[in-house]
Amino acid sequence: MHVTRRPAASNDTARVLRCHVARLRDDEIDEVDGLAVTSLARTALDLARSLPHEAAVVALDAALHQGRLHRDVLRERLFDLAGAPGSRAAARAVDFADGRSESVGESRSRVLLHRWGVGPSSLPFEVRGGDGLLVARTDFAWEEHGLLGEFDGRVKYGRLLRPGQEPGDAVFAEKRREDAVRDEGWGVTRWVWADLVTGHRLAARVRRALDRARR
Template identity: 70%
Template sequence: MTEPTFDRSELLLRRDAVMTGRTDGELSRLVRAGGLVRLRRGAYVDQLLPPDAAAVHRLLVHATVAGLRREAVVSHQSAAVLHGLPLWDVPLDRVHVTRQPPAWNDRSAVLRCHVARLRDDEVTTIDGLHVTDPVRTALDLSRSLPHEAAVVMLDSALHRGQVDHAELRVRLFDIAGVPGSRSAARAVAAADGRSESVGESRSRVVLHRWKLAPSTLQFDVRSKDGALIGRSDFAWEEHRLLGEFDGKVKYRRLLKPGQEPGDAVFEEKRREDAMRDENWNVVRWVWSDLRRPDRLAARVRRARDRDR
């Protein structure tokens, strides 16, 4: 997967505008008239800000790094955005950079500066910016994010082939002993590239937490003659139980050319009936169930124990 490209013409820095003869008063009038949108102090775009938070943050990264007086490497969630690594429940209000020691940690309204040693092979270049590579970025986030958000990020990166599980495990040794290294090791151990959505990743974290870990993911259900009936998000094979996380994204993904959403839902119902005909029980849950993990765990446990 290639990183999104950045069009520098989208961004106008005050310093560049002043050099071409514009004044602060003119910039202010353009903002009031809607000709410019203020991204942050001293940085503007000549269009509406994109609705996607990651796209806005990408602009913010370029605007902020351009104003730094000392060299820094874009890192953490800012590096994740530049690499196109998917994030869930991760704040994007500040640009994150890393400097080599003996620098110092720094924080402002728009900047968070970390201090850490970076090898040359841990730094790459995107759109002219020095950026931590995908593996170092994933490990830095695994150290600093809550466990659930870290697993979601790692699952997605693994699923998309942006990082490799074996390399993640090897490079954990590079951060051994630093703050958060144990959290990173825990997240890497829990990550699984077979998860296909944020909802599936969050569900797996909940199920593990409540000691209801499925025996496998993306389980192929077959008829007695070996024909493929369908695939289930989760399976507890010993208990003949299948688990399905239902999100709107899933049904959009199942749509065939010319189909309406209702058609995909109907086909999903037929698929579930066929699985039940093969003596599989099915338990389903949705986004709102993830807000009450105790209830979700109780429902899965009841379904799992029905065969006893």
């Protein structure tokens, strides 16, 4: 458990408790079930300045995507943390965060792809046919190169199945969707959770796909 105390308390660390000493505005303190807790914005920024960059972006993306926070609020509150430990890391995470990421996998993918110099130009991206009708909505796009990227989490073929739909049905529907996208002249590259463990290999796969798309 992490707690925050105002100065001039001391930083205490125990087996299950870690105390942080930091300035707190009165409006950064809320109450939940009778307990004083930091506000959502302050909690998000504290996470952003204490977690590794990838984990911080995941947390911020989720809060922004759910509409529970606005980037302008986070940027405004960053000034209150100026000079505090981790404030620069928090600013970097806030600047990179994007509420258009719809899952942990998409957020982690975006961090890794940018880290290895192959960040997408758009997310998410809608592919439309010549008649203007929507063909598919994809996770990422490198528009200049005509390449689309898709992160495939198993949830797509599990608890997100429609009533009466089997995993095989979802796989077949996904194949038809990809065929329709390719018919519009787009290339497609996919990856899964295991690919996020070795970011350099994922980046290499995307580079190869970009090279093929350029030809």
